Amino acid sequence: MRWPKGLTGLCYGGDYNPEQWPAEVWPADVELMRRARVNLVTVGVFAWSRLEPQPGRYDFDWLDRVLDLLYDGGIRVALATPTASPPPWFSLRHPDALPVTADGTRLSHGSRDTYCASAPAYRAAARGIAEALADRYRDHPSLALWHVHNEYGTTCHCEHVAVAFRAWLRARYGDLDRLAEAWTGSFWSQHYSDWEQIRPPRTTRYLGNPGQLLDFRRFVSDELLGAYVEQRDLLRAATPDVPVTTNYVLGGWVPVDHARWAAEVDLVAIDHYPAEAGPGAEEQTALAADLARSWARRGERLRRTGRAGQVGATGHIGLAGQVGATGHIGLAGRVGATGHIGRGGQGGRGGAVEPASVDGSGGPAWLLMESAPNLILTPGRMHAKEPGRMIRHSLAHVARGSRGAMFFQWRASRGGAEVFHSALVPHAGPDSRAFREAVSLGGVLDRLAEVDAGTVRAPVAIAWDVASWWALQSTVLPSGQLDYLAEVSAAHRALSRAGHTVDFVAEDDDLLGYALLVLPALYLLPDRYAARIHDYVAAGGHLLVSYFSGIADEDARVRTGGYPGALREVLGVRVEEFHPLDPATRLPLSDGTTGRLWAETVRLTGATPSVFYAGGLLDGEPALTRHDYGDGVAWYLSTRLDGDAYRDLLARVAEAAGAAPTCPTAPAGVEAVRRGTAERSWLFLLNHSAEAQTVPVCGVDLLTGDYADPVRLPAGGCAVLRETADADPGRRSDA
Ligand code: GLA
Numbered sequence: 262m263r264w265p266k267g268l269t270g271l272c273y274g275g276d277y278n279p280e281q282w283p284a285e286v287w288p289a290d291v292e293l294m295r296r297a298r299v300n301l302v303t304v305g306v307f308a309w310s311r312l313e314p315q316p317g318r319y320d321f322d323w324l325d326r327v328l329d330l331l332y333d334g335g336i337r338v339a340l341a342t343p344t345a346s347p348p349p350w351f352s353l354r355h356p357d358a359l360p361v362t363a364d365g366t367r368l369s370h371g372s373r374d375t376y377c378a379s380a381p382a383y384r385a386a387a388r389g390i391a392e393a394l395a396d397r398y399r400d401h402p403s404l405a406l407w408h409v410h411n412e413y414g415t416t417c418h419c420e421h422v423a424v425a426f427r428a429w430l431r432a433r434y435g436d437l438d439r440l441a442e443a444w445t446g447s448f449w450s451q452h453y454s455d456w457e458q459i460r461p462p463r464t465t466r467y468l469g470n471p472g473q474l475l476d477f478r479r480f481v482s483d484e485l486l487g488a489y490v491e492q493r494d495l496l497r498a499a500t501p502d503v504p505v506t507t508n509y510v511l512g513g514w515v516p517v518d519h520a521r522w523a524a525e526v527d528l529v530a531i532d533h534y535p536a537e538a539g540p541g542a543e544e545q546t547a548l549a550a551d552l553a554r555s556w557a558r559r560g561e562r563l564r565r566t567g568r569a570g571q572v573g574a575t576g577h578i579g580l581a582g583q584v585g586a587t588g589h590i591g592l593a594g595r596v597g598a599t600g601h602i603g604r605g606g607q608g609g610r611g612g613a614v615e616p617a618s619v620d621g622s623g624g625p626a627w628l629l630m631e632s633a634p635n636l637i638l639t640p641g642r643m644h645a646k647e648p649g650r651m652i653r654h655s656l657a658h659v660a661r662g663s664r665g666a667m668f669f670q671w672r673a674s675r676g677g678a679e680v681f682h683s684a685l686v687p688h689a690g691p692d693s694r695a696f697r698e699a700v701s702l703g704g705v706l707d708r709l710a711e712v713d714a715g716t717v718r719a720p721v722a723i724a725w726d727v728a729s730w731w732a733l734q735s736t737v738l739p740s741g742q743l744d745y746l747a748e749v750s751a752a753h754r755a756l757s758r759a760g761h762t763v764d765f766v767a768e769d770d771d772l773l774g775y776a777l778l779v780l781p782a783l784y785l786l787p788d789r790y791a792a793r794i795h796d797y798v799a800a801g802g803h804l805l806v807s808y809f810s811g812i813a814d815e816d817a818r819v820r821t822g823g824y825p826g827a828l829r830e831v832l833g834v835r836v837e838e839f840h841p842l843d844p845a846t847r848l849p850l851s852d853g854t855t856g857r858l859w860a861e862t863v864r865l866t867g868a869t870p871s872v873f874y875a876g877g878l879l880d881g882e883p884a885l886t887r888h889d890y891g892d893g894v895a896w897y898l899s900t901r902l903d904g905d906a907y908r909d910l911l912a913r914v915a916e917a918a919g920a921a922p923t924c925p926t927a928p929a930g931v932e933a934v935r936r937g938t939a940e941r942s943w944l945f946l947l948n949h950s951a952e953a954q955t956v957p958v959c960g961v962d963l964l965t966g967d968y969a970d971p972v973r974l975p976a977g978g979c980a981v982l983r984e985t986a987d988a989d990p991g992r993r994s995d996a
Contacts, residue, residue: 264504264528264626264664265405268300268337270710272628272665273703275685277302279327280311281674287327290672291334293691298703299336302671303630304328305394306341306411307373310348313390321397328403337405339630340398342492344387345411346373355382360417364464367419372678377417378488379425391492395499404503407496408630412510412532413485413517418461422484427456429480443816444472471735471817478731481516490525506530508630509556511549513734513746518727519552520767523560524569529553532631532669533658538644542637543949546654547932548753550629550661552725554717555765557625557662562770624716624936629658631669635695636683643681648694649977652702653947656979659709660934660945661762662717666706708963709981712943715936717762720920722775723752725765729784732817733809740841742858743809748782751907752807758904759912760922762934772797776920779911780828783810785817791827798831799891803918805911806832807898808839808859824861825897832897833867833888840879848900849875850884856900860884863899871896885910894918926957931974935984944982948974960984 265272274294279287294302304327305312313319331338352359352370358380361367368375376383391409398404434440437453446452451470453459462469462477493505504527509519511531523529533549535542563569634651637644646654655666673684685699730745756763756779764775768790772778778797783806786794791811798804811828813819820826823835840860842848848856851873860874863883870883888895896914901907915922923944924933930950936943943963948954959970960982972980 265301265337265339266503267402267405270300271659271706271713272301272667273297273706274299274301274336274671275303275634275668276306276631276670277304278307278670278672278674279304280308280323281677282672284323284326286672287330290686291330291336293686293696294331294336294671295334296691296703297685297696297699298707299671299685301337301339301405301665301667302331303339303341303408303667304331305343306408307343307346308341309343309346309390310350312343313348313393316350316354317389319393319397321393324397328398328401332401332403336403338401338403339406339408340394340404341408342387342391342394342410342496344376344390344409344488344492345413347376347383347386351383351386355380355386357419357421358383358386360415361419361422363418363462365418373411374415376415377419377421378413378415378485379417379421380419381421384488384491387488388491388495392495392499395496399499404500406528407493407500407503407505408530409489409492409496409505409507412508413489414510414515415485416481416516418463422461423459425484426461426477426480427459429483430459430476431456433476443476443818444470445818468737471732471737474735475728475732475817478516479518479728482518482521482727485517486522486525489522493525504528506628506630508532509553511552513730520556520559520725520727520765523556524563526560527626528664529557529560529625529627530630531627533629534631534633535637535654536639538637538639540949542654543657543932543947544750544754544757546657547661547757548750550658550663551719551753551763552765553627553629554624554662555725557627558764559767559770561625624662627663628665628667629655629663630667632658632666633683634668634685634699635687638682643683647977648698649979651698652705653949653977653979655702656705656709656945656981657932657934657947659706659712660717660932660936660947660981662936664713666702705964708966711963711983712936712981714938715941715943716938717934717936719762719764720775721756721761721777721779721915721918722764722766722770722772723749723756724778724780724783725749725767726783726785728815729782732784732813733782735817739839740859742841742844743782745782745784748807748809748901751901751904752779752781752911754904755907755911756915757932758908758929759915760925760927760933761915761920762923768793772802773800775802776918777803777805777911777915780804780806780810782807784812785815786811786813786827787815788827794828795831795890798893798895801892803894803896803914804831805896805898805914808861808900823864828895828897829866831888831890831895832886833865833890833895834883834886834897835864835866836861836899837864838862848877848879848884850900851875854902854906856884856902858901859899861899863897868895868897874900924956924958928954928956930954931956942984944984946972946974946980946982948976948978951976953978956980958982958984 349370360377462474496505506526506528508530531553535545635646670684672686673688687695733745811825868886868888871887872885874882874884886897927933932947934945954974957971962969963981
């Protein structure tokens with residue numbers, strides 16, 4: 262079975278909202294889709310009020326016609342359940358299912374995402390419309406994928422949520438003493454003597470309880486996952502051969518643990534909208550795509566090892582029995598005695614061993630489900646993408662394993678809240694640069710079909726931990742400037758600029774598959790994760806840890822005896838004091854670079870200093886240390902290095918670890934990513950710079966069909982080389 266079902270090659274298309282247009286437009290849409298070689302569209306994602314205009318009265322006639330037209334045009338459908346936007350009649354009938362903010366304001370309908378996932382009426386209505394769609398379209402030949410909901414992300418603080426939160430906490434902690442310990446109940450008189458006294462973290466007089474806030478984030482993620490799983494299961498029951506997914510939204514406000522959700526979706530699907538118009542857009546694209554691939558890999562592994570499907574019949578996760586002694590859900594007791602799962606020896610240090618995808622394509626399945634065709638949205642401004650940038654961004658995702666490129670949306674709306682958002686068919690119509698580029702992209706993706714067989718392998722990994730992110734959003738930390746995503750992005754950017762493709766890993770991933778592991782601001786570190794990190798280094802791994810890692814346990818309770826608590830032994834350091842810096846401050850370092858944002862008093866307990874603070878309060882104290890531990894090496898970086906210095910440091914550390922850049926001869930500004938199988942490989946070269954660039958590599962460029970040696974890239978240009986074993990031009994016949 263192909264995922265999405267019935268599609269070969271890469272997916273191309275986007276959100277199609279025919280309900281916004283008169284029926285006469287639909288055949289023209291299909292005709293234009295054919296011109297652009299679109300093969301997959303998401304339909305019905307916000308159409309609940311058109312599909313069920315009154316409670317229990319469905320109107321599917323228009324959707325029947327749309328799906329038939331699409332099928333006749335050779336276009337497959339990701340059929341959405343419209344549960345992100347309940348109709349007004351629903352909210353008026355069930356005001357208790359409208360979300361309530363932390364300060365007690367009950368929101369009204371009139372936008373989207375106005376639902377409370379814990380409200381029984383909402384859950385029942387969501388199941389109802391999903392079931393009705395499944396009944397109606399289970400046998401429709403256009404159906405390739407179920408697209409549940411849209412960007413799960415609504416948080417609510419109502420009484421339904423209070424009930425569900427208490428049930429989740431009971432399952433996690435069992436008794437109130439354990440809860441009091443996790444939440445440090447003895448601070449500010451917060452001992453609960455009855456579960457009924459517990460509330461969601463609503464607006465209170467002063468600082469909230471960090472333990473309660475963190476658990477609420479975990480709960481919301483699980484509660485929304487329960488809502489997803491409920492729909493998924495009934496869709497699966499109706500159409501066992503059609504995969505089911507939901508589109509992840511990324512961003513700091515997102516209350517969802519995507520890595521955890523990955524085991525429950527058949528295909529990881531992300532929406533990606535860079536928030537910067539400059540080169541930051543490319544960096545954010547690479548980061549999002551590496552995250553998506555890593556989540557997909559993790560999800561596939563958890564499914565393969567039978568660790569998916571931990572959501573109970575009630576839709577709640579974390580029912581008794583699934584919570585380990587340490588409080589983490591679904592993981593405790595499943596890791597072997599040494600804490601290791603699998604050995605990197607299977608694949609060497611070229612990245613974790615990737616299981617073949619369920620359908621035999623390369624690597625675990627993930628898809629760029631939405632991106633903006635011709636715009637980048639930054640706060641307060643929409644920037645037109647320069648010619649070629651849409652294709653380059655799409656290729657950046659495909660290079661990192663996406664099974665295609667999908668967009669929001671097909672045809673620009675005439676009204677509504679997103680009237681000026683971008684579209685493959687803009688307001689100007691098909692006689693436009695945007696549509697011509699859409700047609701070009703269709704051709705490009707067609708020519709790249711063969712790369713779908715290739716897997717991406719990364720020799721280096723960064724730890725990703727959403728709980729640390731949530732905990733770092735607390736207002737009680739030593740610096741308001743500490744930003745988890747900024748720390749992870751800085752490490753990812755530095756490694757990318759050093760030429761490496763990066764995987765993201767979690768506690769139970771196969772760490773030994775990586776030559777280098779980087780832990781940026783991994784604030785929360787459970788004992789068993791710390792033990793695995795020690796084992797990784799002892800077994801020969803190279804580790805780089807940056808400040809504010811290993812500080813607290815999973816309950817956000819600080820490990821005493823010196824920072825970075827759980828990592829003191831492996832790093833051979835003991836930190837006594839933090840020195841958060843003013844944003845403008847730069848601290849000179851002994852190697853000529855500078856530190857900023859953060860500094861620490863680092864005591865050596867086995868490590869060797871490598872770079873020192875030079876001047877000021879910390880003059881002569883270690884800033885960067887190295888510790889040989891077992892067969893490996895552990896570095897500790899106690900300040901934030903500026904871009905080039907961080908890149909240079911990570912390049913050196915990665916090289917010493919034995920990790921080779923993807924394409925060592927690629928000049929700065931050219932991103933190089935490889936997908937490959939045992940037999941062949943494809944090298945994506947993306948020139949993000951404003952100058953023409955030459956890369957001394959050779960192969961058949963799938964974009965032109967010509968053999969290139971060397972590859973010459975115009976400013977903003979791309980090449981996708983089918984690599985030959987040597988530089989033999991005789992292989993030109995491959996084209
Ligand atoms: C999101 C949503 C879409 C649309 C786009 C606009 O990703 O899923 O419905 O709102 O953003 O950028």
